Amino acid sequence: MNQNTKIKQNMSSYNQCTFVGNLTADPELRKIGDKATPVLDGSLAVNRVYKDKEGRKVEDVDFIPFTSFGKAAEILAKYLRKGDSVLLSGEMRQDKWEDKESGQKRSQLKLRVENFTLLNNKRD
Structure with missing residues (x-):
């Protein structure tokens, strides 16, 4: 058994994504639950x-919905x-609901933010 086989056996699943992009709108902050936990969408x-x-340059865009919780939500x-x-x-994560x-x-697939880095933002 080689090293790659060992890694594959120990990693039955792995869910980690990183995206760099621009916000499409101002994020929305709300509070949920008895403890009023901050949630940012x-x-x-x-x-x-x-x-x-044909070798022509094509530009396309993907829109990634995201959610953040707690202190990170407040900072963002x-x-x-x-x-x-x-x-x-x-x-x-896959959010599931029934249409009212x-x-x-x-x-809907949505990124649950665990880490972030602010890029070229100039606000206090």
């Missing part, structure tokens, strides 16, 4: 540039505004 635009089959709410650059990392109007089941 936002969306990050992450640009991709690649060449198509204080310092981030629409258009700001940020590095966010954490786990991708149609009764249909819905889901």
Whole structure:
């Protein structure tokens, strides 16, 4: 058994994502639960540039919804505004709910922020 086989056996699953992008809107801070835990929701635009089959440059964007909790949520709410650059990392989680109007089941992948780095933001 080589070293790579050992790693594969010990890592049955791994969920860690890192994105660098710009906020699509001001993030929204709210409080939940009896302890009024701060929760921040936002969306990050992450640009991709690649060449198509004909060799032409193509620019595309992915929108990554994210959530942060506690002190991190408060810090991000204080310092981030629409258009700001940020590095966010954490786990991708699948939120599930039932649509109130149609009764249909819905889901959305969302980044649960564990770490962040503010990039070129100039606010106090």
